[in-house]
Amino acid sequence: MEKKRFSLTDRARSFKYAGRGIARLISHEHNAWIHCFVAVCVVVAGLWLGLSTLEWAAVVLCIGAVLAAEGINSAIEALCDRVSPGYDEAIKHAKDLAAGAVLILATMSVVVGLLIFIPKFIALWS
Numbered sequence: 001m002e003k004k005r006f007s008l009t010d011r012a013r014s015f016k017y018a019g020r021g022i023a024r025l026i027s028h029e030h031n032a033w034i035h036c037f038v039a040v041c042v043v044v045a046g047l048w049l050g051l052s053t054l055e056w057a058a059v060v061l062c063i064g065a066v067l068a069a070e071g072i073n074s075a076i077e078a079l080c081d082r083v084s085p086g087y088d089e090a091i092k093h094a095k096d097l098a099a100g101a102v103l104i105l106a107t108m109s110v111v112v113g114l115l116i117f118i119p120k121f122i123a124l125w126s
Contacts, residue, residue, distance in 0.1 A: 035063075049117070062108075066109050072101075073099055077095055
């Protein structure tokens with residue numbers, strides 16, 4: 001296989017395709033809407049409570065990871081639906097595993113959020 005030369009045009013095209021994927025995720029995937037809504041609420045709360053740089057890093061990492069996982073899950077589901085439109089046990093397992101991965105990541109993000117925000121709210125109210 002011939003090695004492809006580096007091309008700025010190809011890199012720009014890659015970003016264009018990735019942007020289309022992000023737009024599709026946000027415009028078509030209901031779970032992504034929920035994640036985006038929660039992310040906006042968390043960012044507003046973080047601005048209001050004055051998160052530290054390290055706290056912002058954790059929050060931004062969690063938001064990005066959950067949205068990326070939702071994108072991967074959506075891609076797996078779309079591919080599975082295309083490959084096997086009918087019921088297939090192996091396809092079911094693949095989709096369940098992908099959805100489970102998103103749930104694990106979202107749950108751990110909630111835990112990180114609680115660790116960051118609960119002390120802030122306690123300090124605010126005491």
